Amino acid sequence: MNAPVPKDPAFHARVQTSFDKQGLMRTLGASILHIAPGAVDIALSPNPAISQQHGFVHAGAVSSIADSAAGYAALSLMPPGVGVLTTEFKINLVAPAAGERIIARGRVIKAGRTLTLAQAEVFAEMQGKERLVALLTATLMAIEGRDGVAD
Amino acid sequence: MNAPVPKDPAFHARVQTSFDKQGLMRTLGASILHIAPGAVDIALSPNPAISQQHGFVHAGAVSSIADSAAGYAALSLMPPGVGVLTTEFKINLVAPAAGERIIARGRVIKAGRTLTLAQAEVFAEMQGKERLVALLTATLMAIEGRDGVAD
Amino acid sequence: MNAPVPKDPAFHARVQTSFDKQGLMRTLGASILHIAPGAVDIALSPNPAISQQHGFVHAGAVSSIADSAAGYAALSLMPPGVGVLTTEFKINLVAPAAGERIIARGRVIKAGRTLTLAQAEVFAEMQGKERLVALLTATLMAIEGRDGVAD
Amino acid sequence: MNAPVPKDPAFHARVQTSFDKQGLMRTLGASILHIAPGAVDIALSPNPAISQQHGFVHAGAVSSIADSAAGYAALSLMPPGVGVLTTEFKINLVAPAAGERIIARGRVIKAGRTLTLAQAEVFAEMQGKERLVALLTATLMAIEGRDGVAD
Numbered sequence: 001m002n003a004p005v006p007k008d009p010a011f012h013a014r015v016q017t018s019f020d021k022q023g024l025m026r027t028l029g030a031s032i033l034h035i036a037p038g039a040v041d042i043a044l045s046p047n048p049a050i051s052q053q054h055g056f057v058h059a060g061a062v063s064s065i066a067d068s069a070a071g072y073a074a075l076s077l078m079p080p081g082v083g084v085l086t087t088e089f090k091i092n093l094v095a096p097a098a099g100e101r102i103i104a105r106g107r108v109i110k111a112g113r114t115l116t117l118a119q120a121e122v123f124a125e126m127q128g129k130e131r132l133v134a135l136l137t138a139t140l141m142a143i144e145g146r147d148g149v150a151d
Numbered sequence: 152m153n154a155p156v157p158k159d160p161a162f163h164a165r166v167q168t169s170f171d172k173q174g175l176m177r178t179l180g181a182s183i184l185h186i187a188p189g190a191v192d193i194a195l196s197p198n199p200a201i202s203q204q205h206g207f208v209h210a211g212a213v214s215s216i217a218d219s220a221a222g223y224a225a226l227s228l229m230p231p232g233v234g235v236l237t238t239e240f241k242i243n244l245v246a247p248a249a250g251e252r253i254i255a256r257g258r259v260i261k262a263g264r265t266l267t268l269a270q271a272e273v274f275a276e277m278q279g280k281e282r283l284v285a286l287l288t289a290t291l292m293a294i295e296g297r298d299g300v301a302d
Numbered sequence: 303m304n305a306p307v308p309k310d311p312a313f314h315a316r317v318q319t320s321f322d323k324q325g326l327m328r329t330l331g332a333s334i335l336h337i338a339p340g341a342v343d344i345a346l347s348p349n350p351a352i353s354q355q356h357g358f359v360h361a362g363a364v365s366s367i368a369d370s371a372a373g374y375a376a377l378s379l380m381p382p383g384v385g386v387l388t389t390e391f392k393i394n395l396v397a398p399a400a401g402e403r404i405i406a407r408g409r410v411i412k413a414g415r416t417l418t419l420a421q422a423e424v425f426a427e428m429q430g431k432e433r434l435v436a437l438l439t440a441t442l443m444a445i446e447g448r449d450g451v452a453d
Numbered sequence: 454m455n456a457p458v459p460k461d462p463a464f465h466a467r468v469q470t471s472f473d474k475q476g477l478m479r480t481l482g483a484s485i486l487h488i489a490p491g492a493v494d495i496a497l498s499p500n501p502a503i504s505q506q507h508g509f510v511h512a513g514a515v516s517s518i519a520d521s522a523a524g525y526a527a528l529s530l531m532p533p534g535v536g537v538l539t540t541e542f543k544i545n546l547v548a549p550a551a552g553e554r555i556i557a558r559g560r561v562i563k564a565g566r567t568l569t570l571a572q573a574e575v576f577a578e579m580q581g582k583e584r585l586v587a588l589l590t591a592t593l594m595a596i597e598g599r600d601g602v603a604d
Contacts, residue, residue: 013181018204019204021202021203021204022202022203022204022209023198023199023200023201023202024200024201024202024203024209024212025209026200026240027178027179027200027201028211047174048174049174049175049177049178050174050175050178051172051173051174051175052172052173052174052175053170053172053173053302054234054236054299054300055299056302058173058174058175058176058215058218058219059237059240060175060211060212060213060214060215060216060218060219061180061215062220063177063211063214063215063240064209064210064212064214064215065211066212066258067209067210067211067214068209068211083174084245085185085244086210086244087243087244088241088243088244089210089214089241089242090239090240090241090242091239091240092237092238092240093236093237093239096236103201103213106214116152148205148206149205149245150205
């Protein structure tokens with residue numbers, strides 16, 4: 001999808017503000033690297049607090065930033081006043097998540113009125129190189145008029 | 152799958168010991184409720200440290216315990232000496248994860264030599280009632296002879 | 303989900319009539335075995351016209367009846383006047399689909415106003431025994447007021 | 454994945470020969486448009502024999518060519534003597550499949566010794582334009598030494 005036009009001119013602040021409310025992202029040590037219309041990147045640093053049993057980053061932590069990256073890529077294109085919820089995602093884990101930094105790059109594939117399809121590629125950075133570790137596809141739903149569900 | 156027979160008589164300790172090495176589970180405040188051959192339940196308590204932007208438990212935290220429950224259900228049936236890795240999972244989120252406790256019940260659907268299919272149903276407990284909030288299916292791979300990958 | 307109540311008393315005829323319009327089901331030689339509220343079973347017989355390269359039933363044919371079984375299980379619980387579309391499905395193929403008959407058993411997991419989650423287990427029948435060959439989870443969407451999209 | 458090198462110099466004939474054995478592809482009227490290392494395109498023409506109830510191409514038919522495209526993209530990079538089987542796939546259907554031609558473009562994302570991750574984008578062609586209708590991700594397994602499972 002080339003150069004999607006955001007329906008909300010304040011999309012950048014909207015995404016960052018919503019992200020800052022996600023307690024889990026703070027707990028995982030994740031932060032936003034990049035926000036553009038239909039595209040959000042989120043990163044975290046591998047450490048024992050987010051590991052699985054072999055010392056790699058847990059698939060759940062990888063999924064968490066990939067889901068948030070896909071979800072915020074979707075939100076960045078939604079009109080003001082709606083909230084975003086993930087209805088489903090699938091992730092394929094193709095290599096152990098290890099390295100200096102793990103980066104999830106979320107991108108909108110198809111933005112619909114109710115449902116948005118987004119994808120996130122997750123890379124491990126090591127010595128200046130990036131290696132694909134996971135691929136996620138997610139369906140995000142725009143929620144209107146439900147108490148407490150905004151952005 | 153009725154009454155699967157574990158290939159490792161020490162499956163119970165093996166699952167618990169491996170789980171205790173998962174830094175992420177400790178960080179999320181998750182614990183194992185139940186271990187049986189082909190079946191593992193994991194629970195956590197909703198709190199702001201694992202929330203998304205609307206205050207519900209983040210889909211990533213729900214996925215993390217569901218993935219671990221499915222993975223340990225699979226490991227409980229694997230022969231001694233192999234390690235388990237998730238190769239993919241999909242999760243459908245059917246209701247906001249909120250309540251007193253979130254419980255992921257992992258069950259093996261089909262145990263193969265290399266690949267195991269497992270499922271996890273995730274429930275939210277509230278005032279003595281359980282409500283389905285998510286359904287995960289995962290493929291787990293038995294890894295042999297790779298350094299550092301055991302259990 | 304125990305004993306779901308159909309919102310359309312004519313659900314049985316509605317499902318059968320819609321199924322009869324699916325050219326693909328006829329082409330694959332598939333037929334409905336069973337219709338109940340929230341549950342539809344569809345079967346086909348393995349033959350060279352629906353095979354993959356090793357002679358098993360093609361994953362695409364298995365997916366086709368599993369998707370239709372899940373979709374019609376969902377439609378059986380939808381109010382009159384809406385149409386059903388699959389928005390996504392995932393299928394795990396755990397054994398080659400071969401035998402005398404392949405049966406997909408679709409069941410609704412959670413029926414929502416807009417989205418329904420359904421599951422289909424696919425079995426191969428051989429000499430009076432059933433063996434699980436695949437497991438599908440699908441999201442079905444209720445479509446209202448779109449021309450040509452009914453049932 | 455840039456310019457993957459095929460391990461089997463005869464990959465082109467191998468893919469075409471295996472495809473020609475898929476009875477389902479013939480039944481659906483599907484044919485291969487393009488074979489390159491790690492990339493296979495398959496097309497079919499919408500017609501009533503592969504329709505769902507509203508007259509669109511059935512999600513099962515879309516999935517069938519997407520699965521075959523992903524699977525043959527994977528096979529094109531596998532060493533001689535192994536067979537390919539799909540272990541799972543997920544497909545998101547983002548628009549009704551209608552038009553003059555439906556094309557599934559399969560691409561390998563990560564080729565491993567045992568498991569390969571591939572993706573297929575499915576487009577509908579209409580009046581010289583292509584529109585995305587579906588996105589599939591699949592895990593393909595290389596099978597060695599099992600009777601009847603080659604290519």
